[in-house]
Amino acid sequence: MAIIVDKEKKRREIALSSRELLLKVGIKNITVAEISKTAGVGKGTIYEYFSNKEDIVFEIIAIYMDEHAKELSEISDSSEEIKEKLKSFMLLVFNSENSEQELMIYREFIAIALTSRIKEMSDFAKSCKLKIANILRDMLQSHVQSGDISALSLEFVDPILYFLKGVVVEQGMTQIEAKQEVLNFIESWFALIKVSKQ
Amino acid sequence: MAIIVDKEKKRREIALSSRELLLKVGIKNITVAEISKTAGVGKGTIYEYFSNKEDIVFEIIAIYMDEHAKELSEISDSSEEIKEKLKSFMLLVFNSENSEQELMIYREFIAIALTSRIKEMSDFAKSCKLKIANILRDMLQSHVQSGDISALSLEFVDPILYFLKGVVVEQGMTQIEAKQEVLNFIESWFALIKVSKQ
DNA sequence: TCTTAATTGACTGACGGTCGGTCAAAGGAG
DNA sequence: CTCCTTTGACCGACCGTCAGTCAATTAAGA
Structure with a gap:
């Protein structure tokens, strides 16, 4: 053999x-x-x-995704207060070591996924989204239960992820200040969902 | 000559x-x-x-953008109540006559913009974003003044557009039910920013 | 008739993907 | 131990395709 x-x-x-x-x-x-x-x-x-040139990007993203899912879980499990946790969660992708480079590859991935109609791509993207949505939901859930934030905040799990994706894409297209946009959003959102301690 | x-x-x-x-x-x-x-x-x-093959998509998007900006302004100027206006505004791109096809071209455009580092692309995308953000801001502003919604809602002009872009991209990648996601978001958001009439 | 914008399609260089073939390691028979 | 066979990894010359170029051609106005 x-x-x-x-x-x-x-x-x-x-x-x-x-x-x-x-x-x-x-x-x-x-x-x-x-x-x-x-x-x-x-x-x-x-x-x-x-199977083709694009498939290589696919593999690289899979590697990153594994790493990030782990880091996101750690953030979720930490004992920070929810606002700080959400900041860490949403900024992770902009703050990590070679974030600008990782983001560039991630954008390549999005571009490929948007133009090729390959089933595997779609399935992979779905599983990524689900995994991250679950982490975020659990994180918010625990703080809803402890009364830090309104139960309504759970409705925003998916929207927050769409928002994040939108920011990543927009940054790729027009060089916005992504981190600042995310921070602004968090401030505004917390002003709405925070349960005032009394 | x-x-x-x-x-x-x-x-x-x-x-x-x-x-x-x-x-x-x-x-x-x-x-x-x-x-x-x-x-x-x-x-x-x-x-x-x-200047190249991709440039053709660029032109098509410019045409659509002109049309849509006009329609969005009409929505903004209508006398509906704000929630309905926001629905029309955010769903326009999903409800228009060949929406699925327009969206596909729009996604091609995003993919090109994400992978080519052409200055013109970036400038064009910027001007589009600004134009639409202004329409949305004006629309919300007028309803803040008439007391329908909280002034905090103005903080969400950019986030809403990022959210929308995220939904469009996600739909291209994983076939989510975009309209439903948008409607859900609007409901949740209004629960937070609506000024209860008393 | 001359000038010049506009148009054209044959041509080229580059590149993604294929395929026939080579090689080296792993048995297995003697 | 040695020689033969099998098999999967590996390779790169080759092919077809296609974006983009450019020398030649057309035709309208001066």
């Missing part, structure tokens, strides 16, 4: 090795030849692990 | 003629050769009026 490689692991390795390059020039201007050279494999090999 | 053509007009004509085709296959799968044939001009002529 011949060698059996860990397909999933190698897929991840190739994806990660091309990350730098991807950040520099974007998916549209990257060539598969470059990717294969960077990864130290032949061009044909790329297609053993990815 | 030779013929002087109305560049702006012809640009618009070419863009409109390719709209149907664009809806059917998307910008990625359309070829410039097809566009030129559909428009009844030579391939080279396309590049007299557009």
